[in-house]
Each structure stands twice: as structure tokens, then as C-alpha cells.
Amino acid sequence: MNGDIRGEILQDRRSKFSVIVALAGLGIASYSAAPAQAVSTPLSNMTTVAKFTYSSGQQAENLALEPNGNVDVTFNQGHQVAQVNPSTGATTVLATLPASTNGVAATADGIVRGANGVLYVDYGAGNQSAIYMLDPSNNYSPQLFVSLPNMGWINGLALDSTHGNLLATDSTNGTVTAVSLQNKTSAVWAQGSALQPTSSTSKGANGIQVYNGNVYVSNTSTGDLLKYPINSDGSAGTMSTVATGVTSIDDFTFDSKGDVLAAENYSSQLAYIPVGSSTPQIVATTSDGLDNPSSVKISGTSVYITNAAYFVQTNPSLMKATLSS
Template sequence: MSKKLPWYAASASVLTAASVALAATPASAVSAPLHDARIAAHFDLVAGQTPENVALTPGDAADVTFAAGRQIAEVSPSGAVRVLATLPEPADGGVHTPVLGFPLTVGITRAGDGTLYFLYATGTADLTGVWRLRPGGRPQRIAALPAGGLPNGLALDQDTGTLYVTDSVLGTVWRVSSAGGTPAAWSTAPELAAAGFLGANGLKLRGGAVWVTNLDRGTVLRIPIRRDGSAGAVRTVATGLTGVDDFAFTGRGDELLAALNGPSEVALVRPDGSHTIVLTPADGLQNPTSVAVRGSTVYVFSAAYVTARDPNLVVAHLGC
């Protein structure tokens, strides 16, 4: 681990343990239904270009958060990077950011008009929260979140203008208007809690429900949105997903692809909860953090938090 990259120190032991636990599993190249995996882009590790989350654009590009760089950037289809915004560094350097000890940009989502909403965790009350970046504008915080938490996953309900946020430290799903305001704790179910490191992580909306991963517990959870907007009972959809981070639905019902950070794998999770590994380090994965799907194309971003070698974008194709 390079001394130039101190932000990885807090998470290395946990994620490395996850990798060791799966070390007996032979590495294999891309597996069905994925095929033709390739590294499409490399990012600058020393500059903090550690991709954490992604929102695809209508123009075949991808908007990403570079966690360690405190940046929002656009990655073109050719792999070119254009920085859209850099967030202010906290006065204390972010050393009080819970668990990790460095300030980081995290979840990101995109509205139909091109407005980006994203999360910033700094351990300080003046910066931690939900931020907005309108096309051609400057980043602005629109909702404060607890400095003692770690906002992580983010999704926007386009119909209601509601943002949902996971907090990996406080084990909470927050809800707040995309216009800004005071967030409300939507769910604090025990299934969201951490078990030693980080709990509720990735978040997506599908079928009238909020879907959430729990990194420590290796689970995918489904929380129905009731008619009055409140949270229903949590159902555990899948287990055994060591180091699960963010995920994306494939477009085939409730089937999804999940990034497994520690073991550097991607799992195909079926609606019945069973799963198989479809991408591995042999395909170029370096602690993958997020997955996106556009049609039959799958995008997997890796932050190299533990490998500290090659943060990158792996592209594969989804077949029958």
C-alpha cells in the first residue's frame, strides 16, 4: 500500500480479509450470461480518481464520483475524463469522517433534466449531506446529513422528486425532497445495521420498493414503499455476497449484478436469491464499487481501494 494513498488504510484490513476468505476460489474469466469483458478505461490513482458510484447519461457517457478526489466527473465512451466539480475540503482535512478518515464523494444519481445529485461525507456538519449540480452550475449542498454518519448509496424517484439515501454507519435509509430540506429517517430496520465495518450501502428503486445492500452482512434487502410513503417490512432477497457494494438490475425482472468489493468479483443474483460469479480479477476487476447496465452493455467501476494498483472501468456484454 503506497504511502501516497493514506485514505485506504481504514478499510484495507476488512476488505483484505474478505479477499483472503475467498482466496481458495479459482479465478476464472468472464462467465455466462456475460461475455467479451475488457478494460475500457484506466484512472489516476494518485490523483484520487477512485470511482465510487455511477449515473449513466443519455449520451453514452457516465457521470461518476471519484471518492478520494472529492470530484464529480464525466467519463466519455472512449474513457476520457472531464472533471465537472471538485468539492471543498473540510477544514480538518476530513480526518473525522466516520470509519474511513478521509472526505469522500459517494452516491450519485441523475435527473431527467441533467441535474446531478450526489453525496459527500466529511465528518463535519457544514459539508456532509446531499449535494446538487445543475448543468453548467456549481455544486450546492441542499440537505445536511449527520456528520457522525456515512451517506453512501443514493437514488431518485423521478415521479415524486424524492431522494433516498443509505447511511452505512447509522444503519439508516434517509428520505428527502430533491428540492432540498431536512431529511427524515425512512427506515432504521436492524437489517441495515453494520456488523463491524459498514452496513447499508448500495441503493436502487424498483417495483415500488427500495433495494439496499449491506456490505458487512453480504445481503440484498427489499423494503416496500407503502401507499402513504412509509417503509414496509424488510425482506432479505439474497445472502452470502461477501463484501457487496453497489448493484444494478439487468432489465430481466428482479435479476441484478452486484459488485463484491473485497474479493474483486461481480455476482449475478437471481430473483430466487441464488447467485453465481460472472466477473473476477482475471477480467481486470480491482475492488469493484459500482455497476451500471445500459441495454446489453454492463459497466463495472473499480476503485482499487485495497489492491492500490489500477482503478478502472470494465465493460462486458450481457447475453441470453
């Protein structure tokens, strides 16, 4: 499938696909884990811990980890946030973001967990794009945190807790926007050709993570992983390229050693980039159960991967693998 076709499908899922979701506040049936697959070092024992329903808009786009071991997941087309118990597969919808009123189908994309368990979620809906806040003390009732009408395709979301900023990527305009947690002001934090998509139908800046005093951003269309040092005032330092050739890289994460695990969305692969290397190693594929993986996070020796299933549309799910020390 060429890049233009992929891009058209992605645009289609954003602007033309709409669903009626009747699952808000209800539990979703648990799913029995599938047999372990033959993933490659440093991963082993990959299983499916929760399976979702594509026709209900439950494309698992992004995830955040709870201290108790549960996993918070955004359902892209259902514009919902759900919580999964990986031990049982039991899945409960925490919140449904509002439907847009401008004719653009609303989506839920990036998610991060802030202080006191508050969740921040990207809301994609054209000129109604925004970040919503879900506070557990308020039963996760969605509250508009900041409107971002100039965002073309709000996507990845990260937290710079040192400077009190949320950082959101725009996959259409190829920018990173910083939002102050204190006063809710927003401003472009990073921009430039390295973040731009390579065509009008592809995705530029996508996944974003804060690690060890730096902000890392993936460009899906170029397959690059970029690094921006965070200056003492919270602004972006000079960009450098960490890795290239990470085909259709979406979201990614770091292990305790600084090695990278990256979800390769269109190619349905998981890539491993050891510290000091700029070349990805493929450690899991469709044969291991991957179906357009879009996000990956690590908790101890557990690796969690969301299968968005945008193209094949058969296996939207949350998967788990074991990470070797």
C-alpha cells in the same frame, strides 16, 4: 484479510487520506481498451474503457448513466465528479466538491441523475456531510443541496422519482435517510438490525436502488440484499431478504428481467442473482480485471463497472461488459 482489517482500511481511506487534486475542469488522458476477458454468462467481452490515477484520488466509487451513452463517475478521495466517454475513454472532470474545514477528508460517494440532467452527489465529511447538486445549466458548479450532519458515513444514493425523494444510506449507523427534492427536509426512512454493520469497523447499509416500486439496500458486512416496498405515501414497507451470501456486496443493479448484478467490493468479484434465486453466482473476478468493484449499472446490453481499487490500489478504472439477452 479479515473484516476488521478491511474496516480499518476503509476508515483510513475516509479519515486519514488526503490529496491535492489539480485536475478540476481538465480532461484526463484517454485509455486504450484492454483485451476482452473470459467472464461467465450472462456477461461477455469485458474490457477496460478508462483508467484512472490512484495517487490523484481517482478511486472510482459510483456511477450514473447519461442518455447520450456517457458515464458519470464519482472519484471518492478526490471528491470529484467526472464524465467518461466509453467509446474513446476520454475523461473530463465536471466538478470538484469543496474541501471540508473540520479536519475530515471529504469524499464523493453515491451519485444519481435527476430531472434535466441534474446530478446529486453524496458528500462525506463527518458533521459536514451533505448532498450536493450539480446542474448542467450552471456548468455543473457544485451547490449545497442539503446538509446531513448526523450521517455517520453517507454512501449509496438513489432516487424515488414517484414521491420526489432522494434516498441515502448510512453505512456506519445502518439507516436510510429520505430527502425531499421539493423542500429539502430529511428524515430516517428505514432502520433496524438488518441494516446495521456487524462491527464498529465494518459497513452496514451501502448500495441502494429503486426498482419496480421497491427500494433495495445491500448490507456489506452481512452480505445480504434487502427489499423494502414503497408505500403509497412514500414511506418504507415491511422489509424482506432477497439474497444472502453476497460477499462484501456494495452497489448493484437490475437488468430488464429483474435479475441482479452486484459488485462484491473486498472480494473483487461480480455476482449474478437471477429472479427467484437467493444465491449469488460469480460471473467475473480479478482475472477479468476487477479491482474492488464498487458500482455497476446497465445500459441496454452494456454493463459498466467501477473499479475503486481501494486495497490493491493498482487499477482504478471504468470497465464495460456485454450482457446477453
